[in-house]
Amino acid sequence: MTEQKNTNTNYINVLITLFLLGAFVIGGVIFYFKSIKKNKVKIIGISCWSSDPEFHRSIEGFKQGLLENGYVEEKNVKFIIKNPEASIDKQREIIDSFIQAKVDLIYSLTTPGTLVAKTLTANMKNPIPIVFSICTYPVESNLIASLESSENNLVGTRNYVPFSQQYYTFERVFPHIKTLGIIRRKGEPNSTYQFAEVKSHLKKRGIKVVDIAAVDLSDIKQQLKTKIASVDALFSTCDTLTHEGGDQIIAEFSVQYQKPSFACNKGGIIHGNLIGDIADFKAIGKISGEKAALILKGSQPSWMKTESPRDNYIIINKKTASALGIVFTPEIHDIAKEIITD
Template sequence: MKKSLAIVLMGVLLLLSACGGGSKETSGEKKEKEVKIGITQIVEHPSLDAAREGFIAALKDAGYEEGKNLKLDYQNAQGDMNTNLSIAQKLVSDKNDLILAIATPSAQAVLKNTKEIPVLFTAITDPVGAQLVKSIEKPGGNSTGTSDTHPDAIKNTIAAIKKFVPNAKKVGIIYNNGEPNSVVNVKNAKKAIEAEGLEAVETTITAGSEVKQAAESLVGRVDVLYIPKDNTVVAALESVITVANAKDIPTFVGEGDSVKRGAFASYGLNYHDLGYSTGKMAVEILKGKKPSEIPVGFPEKLELVINKKAAAEEGITLTEDLIKDAKIVGE
C-alpha cells in the first residue's frame, strides 16, 4: 500500500513538473527587455507638445511602443522652476535608460543631475550658449538633440513686418528675461529690427499671469507686436491676442503653432518633425550609439504661416500677391 502511494505521488510530481516546463515553453519567446524613457517638459503649449508627440511617433515607428517594450514617464513642470528641478531629480533617480528634455530649462536641470544617463533635448534655442553641449558637431558628454533655431527664421519674420505693415515704426517685444533662450531670441530679433530700420520696444515678465498686463502696457506705444519663442509668454499667448485684436495691433510670432492659435504671422517650423528627428536619435542611442557621437540637429525648412482671421481682427488687408507663398490657417 505504501509502495503504491509512493508511486502515485511520484507520478503526480512528474506531471506537475511537466506542466510547469510546458508553460514556460508555450509562453513564447523570451520577453523583450522593457526600455524606460523619462520625458520632462517645462510648460504645456502646442509647439512643445508637438515635439513630444513627434518624438514618441519616431519611437513607435522603430518598434518601441508603450505597453509592449517601452515605459514612458512624462512630467510637466507647468512653468515652475522648482518643480522642473524636482522632475529632473526624479527621472535621474528612477534610472531611466534615456531622458528627453523639452526646452532649455528642462535640459539644464537634467544635466545638472546626471553625467551618465543619455539625455536628448529638443526645442532648444542655443544648445552651446546654454552649456548643453560643447559644440554643435561634437556635443561631447552625455547629451545631444535638436535646436529649433533656423538661421533665417527671425530675420524673415521681422522682414515680414515691413511687407505686411509698411507704415510700422515701433515693434513691441514681450518676453521673460529669466529664460536664456528668450534672451538669445530677443537679441537676434533686435538686430533684425534695427536692420529693417525699425525700433524695438521691450517689456519683460516673470510669470504667465503678467503677460496680459505687459501687452496692455504697449498699447499706443508700438505699431506691431513680436512674440519670440518664449515659453512663459507663448503658454499665455491668448492674453496677448485678446489685447492685439481689441486694439488692432498686428502680432508676429516666433513659430507657426502660435499663428494657428490666433497670432497673425510667422516664418515657422514644424515642431512635430523636430521631435521626430529627436526620436530617431533616441533609437540610435538605444541601439548603442553615444550622444557625443551624434551632432545637434536643426530644422530643415521654414514656411510663412498666416492666420486670415487674425488679419481681419488686427486690421491687415491681405492681397493674393502677399499670401501667394504662404500657408493659410484660420479661414
C-alpha cells in the same frame, strides 16, 4: 614507453576538448546575456515641462521618430511621462525619479527643464543620455558645447528660425514698420539671446525696438497698456512666458489696438497672432526621436549633431487678419502650411 606516450596524448586531447567545450559554453553565455540586454524593453523618461498642447505634439513626433526606427511602444520601449507644470522644483523631482528608475534615456522639453536634467545627470558615474527639443539657443544657454558636438550626454533639436526669416515673412504682410514691440520673459536665457538677435537685425534696418521684458502675465498686460501706443507692431518671442499664456494676451492687445503681431510659436498664431514662420514642434520632435533611436542602439549623444527645423512652416490666422483689416495675398496662402480660420 609507447603506452606512456599514448596516455599523455589522450590526456592532452581531453584537455583540448575540455578547453574548447568551456570556450563554447562561455561564448554561448556571453551571447545570451548580450542578446537579453539588446532585446530588453527600453525605458524612456519624458518631462513635457507644461500642459501646452504643442508640447504634447512634440512627444507625438518623438514617438513617431522612434517607431519609424524600430521602437514600438509597449513592445520594446515604454515611456514614463511626467509634467512639472513649469516648476523648476518639480522638474528636479521628476529627473531625480528618472535617475532612481534607471531609465535608458530622458526626453526633455524647453531650455529651463533641460538645464535641470543636465545638471542632475552630470553627477552620475555614467550619465543617462538626454535628448531635448524646444530649446531655441542650446549652445548659448550652455546646454551643449556646439551644434556639431555636445561634448556631453545631450543632443537634440532646437526650435530656432532666424529672426531675419521670421521678420521677412511678417513684412510681406505688414510692411513699413518703424517701431516694433518685443514681448519676452525677463531674464530667461532664450529670451535674452533672441532679443539680442532681434535688436541686431532691426538696427541694420533702421527700425526702433521697444523692449517689453515681463516677469509674469500680469506684467505683460501692464506694460502693453503703457507701451502699445508707441509701436507699429508686436513680436512674441520663443520663451516659456509666451507659451504659458503670453501669446493670448498679445493677440488680444493686437486686435484691440489694431497693432499686427507675429509670433515664433505655433501656439501664438492659434491664439490669435497674425502670422508666424515657426518651428513645427511635432516635426522637430520626430527628429529628436530619430536621435533617441540611434542612442538606444549604441550611439553616443556627442557623436551626433543638434539640428534645427528641416523645413519652413508658415502659419497664418485669417480671423485675426479680418479683425485687423488685412487681406493675405494669394502668394502667402500658397506658402502657408496651416491656416487658422476660427
